[in-house]
Amino acid sequence: MPVFEPAIIGLGMTEMSVKPGGTAQELASRALAAAVRDAGLALSDIDGLLVGSSQGVRPDRLGVSLARRGGLGDLALLEHVEMKGVTTAAMIQNAVLAVRAGLARAVACVFGDAPLRPGGSAGATYAHSGGNEGVRGLERVSGVLGSVPTYALAAARFLEVTGGSEEDLCAVALSGRSWATGNPHAVMRDPLTREEYFAARMVAEPLRVLDCARPVNGAVAVIVGDPAVPAGAHPPVHVRGMAQHHPVRRRRSPHESWFEPAGGGTADALDRALAMAGRRRDDLDAIQLYDPFSIVALSLLETYGFCGRGQAGALVRSGATAPGGSLPMNTGGGQLSGYYLQGMTPLAEAIVQLRGHGGGRQVTDASTVLVTGIGGRGDHHAFLVLDREPL
Amino acid sequence: MTEPDWLATDALAPSTAGALAPLYTAAAEGRLALPFCGACGSVLELEQDVCDSCEAAAVEWRDVEPAGTVHSVTRVHRREPSLIRTDSPYHVLDVQLASGHRLVLGTTRPTGRTIRIGDPVRIGFRTVGGIQLPAADPD
Numbered sequence: 310m311p312v313f314e315p316a317i318i319g320l321g322m323t324e325m326s327v328k329p330g331g332t333a334q335e336l337a338s339r340a341l342a343a344a345v346r347d348a349g350l351a352l353s354d355i356d357g358l359l360v361g362s363s364q365g366v367r368p369d370r371l372g373v374s375l376a377r378r379g380g381l382g383d384l385a386l387l388e389h390v391e392m393k394g395v396t397t398a399a400m401i402q403n404a405v406l407a408v409r410a411g412l413a414r415a416v417a418c419v420f421g422d423a424p425l426r427p428g429g430s431a432g433a434t435y436a437h438s439g440g441n442e443g444v445r446g447l448e449r450v451s452g453v454l455g456s457v458p459t460y461a462l463a464a465a466r467f468l469e470v471t472g473g474s475e476e477d478l479c480a481v482a483l484s485g486r487s488w489a490t491g492n493p494h495a496v497m498r499d500p501l502t503r504e505e506y507f508a509a510r511m512v513a514e515p516l517r518v519l520d521c522a523r524p525v526n527g528a529v530a531v532i533v534g535d536p537a538v539p540a541g542a543h544p545p546v547h548v549r550g551m552a553q554h555h556p557v558r559r560r561r562s563p564h565e566s567w568f569e570p571a572g573g574g575t576a577d578a579l580d581r582a583l584a585m586a587g588r589r590r591d592d593l594d595a596i597q598l599y600d601p602f603s604i605v606a607l608s609l610l611e612t613y614g615f616c617g618r619g620q621a622g623a624l625v626r627s628g629a630t631a632p633g634g635s636l637p638m639n640t641g642g643g644q645l646s647g648y649y650l651q652g653m654t655p656l657a658e659a660i661v662q663l664r665g666h667g668g669g670r671q672v673t674d675a676s677t678v679l680v681t682g683i684g685g686r687g688d689h690h691a692f693l694v695l696d697r698e699p700l
Numbered sequence: 701m702t703e704p705d706w707l708a709t710d711a712l713a714p715s716t717a718g719a720l721a722p723l724y725t726a727a728a729e730g731r732l733a734l735p736f737c738g739a740c741g742s743v744l745e746l747e748q749d750v751c752d753s754c755e756a757a758a759v760e761w762r763d764v765e766p767a768g769t770v771h772s773v774t775r776v777h778r779r780e781p782s783l784i785r786t787d788s789p790y791h792v793l794d795v796q797l798a799s800g801h802r803l804v805l806g807t808t809r810p811t812g813r814t815i816r817i818g819d820p821v822r823i824g825f826r827t828v829g830g831i832q833l834p835a836a837d838p839d
Contacts, residue, residue, distance in 0.1 A: 436780035444746050446714035447723075450828050451806035451835070452707055452792045454780055461774035462794050462804070469772075469817045513776040513792075559752070561743050562800040566771060 315408035316545035319348025319532030325525040325648035329427045332369040336528035337421030338379040344530035357386030357416030361396035386413040393684025397652025398691035404533035420653045421528030431524030461513035463567035464604035477622030479506045481603035482519045484631040489642025491669030497646040520603040522649035529653035546663045550586025550694030554578035568608045576614035586694035594675040595637040597655030599683045652682045705828040713829025719747045722761035727832040732766040734801045743800040766823035768797035793836045811838035
């Protein structure tokens with residue numbers, strides 16, 4: 310088999326809509342076609358498809374039937390990947406490994422979601438998801454509808470233990486928005502002030518609506534394939550490092566239920582990904598974190614070892630993560646101000662930055678970018694170290 | 701005909717089958733029962749089948765003291781109309797029980813009191829759709 314080192318050679322995105330319209334299937338088909346065109350390929354060149362869908366029971370959730378609906382031909386690789394919030398990073402990892410192994414030559418990784426429906430908000434969709442069984446059933450009847458109350462418990466605990474405050478959450482929201490103003494795909498692009506943040510509607514204390522991801526109907530597709538194929542349309546993005554970490558944290562005394570203590574192993578996994586990439590933390594020109602809630606970005610900065618325990622709030626308040634700072638974070642506005650397409654949000658932004666297509670939000674000379682995924686309330690972590698240069 | 705619960709509509713009544721069946725059986729009798737390892741006595745999580753200390757698959761539900769402290773707490777402002785009955789923000793607590801278990805629970809009745817991490821808490825019960833389930837007593 311002709312084995313080559315694969316790279317990310319195509320990116321396709323639909324409009325990120327805050328209004329109902331389009332099923333996840335239709336949106337995914339559109340993103341898939343756009344990504345294939347972007348790579349300078351035809352649908353018939355794609356011989357692998359990895360599909361990720363939102364969790365929960367939704368009648369139109371994506372699955373392997375996307376191959377048929379999206380107009381693909383015969384495939385050598387097909388999988389519906391389900392790893393909660395690390396699904397996208399895992400799809401890229403699986404695609405890279407599959408191409409390296411010679412199982413396929415051009416693999417499309419697709420995620421789409423459509424939580425906004427006629428007559429109902431995304432919040433209503435999430436509130437009605439989850440079922441009545443097991444622990445989740447007990448949580449839901451206790452008032453834990455959707456994921457905001459869960460992350461509100463995480464936020465309350467994290468701020469209590471680390472001595473942080475709502476000002477830290479505000480700083481994350483403001484940092485993200487300052488990037489989003491330069492991102493045409495972001496759904497929240499107006500400049501945001503501290504006063505506006507604190508005036509925003511409370512969802513579950515201490516999380517306001519601006520601490521929560523912006524649900525959209527949309528899809529993103531990424532092509533992993535031969536970097537020699539495209540006719541110079543876009544520079545390939547090389548996947549130099551990757552790692553996963555799935556810590557089993559026990560929700561019982563004396564452990565923390567809601568965040569990882571120092572030495573929990575996730576920072577080591579990031580170090581492994583960086584070592585594989587031949588890069589150091591200092592080499593990262595931007596970090597694209599999976600940030601469904603402000604509290605998640607805040608706690609991940611500590612979990613990943615970008616600062617010490619209790620230091621994340623000060624780090625973000627210093628402006629380090631905002632435009633012009635030393636640690637550009639979520640440079641498209643992330644999931645808070647950009648759009649919530651789970652792991653595709655950080656991945657798509659990393660590709661845009663490494664292609665130099667960031668326009669008003671471009672990080673100067675971005676050449677090494679970290680992409681992360683987190684799922685299951687911190688039970689799952691995945692990393693990609695993406696680079697303009699091959700290893 | 702049971703009184704409606706103050707917080708949740710009957711649509712949220714939990715399934716009493718499955719891994720948590722012993723919890724609901726005990727709750728129906730006003731007891732709080734939680735899982736331990738039958739071999740070494742370790743505290744287990746609610747849906748844990750195998751002990752992470754001794755690796756035995758011998759889950760044993762035992763009555764525990766219905767008391768603990770607040771590990772975390774939030775007041776939820778968003779109220780989904782067909783699922784939540786109260787018209788005011790309500791509390792959700794992550795309770796650290798004296799037994800070592802943690803349970804995310806609502807409260808037995810509404811309260812305007814400020815609940816803080818570290819506060820002592822007693823466990824009582826609510827009834828939703830005829831199903832008894834544990835809840836934190838806010839007072």
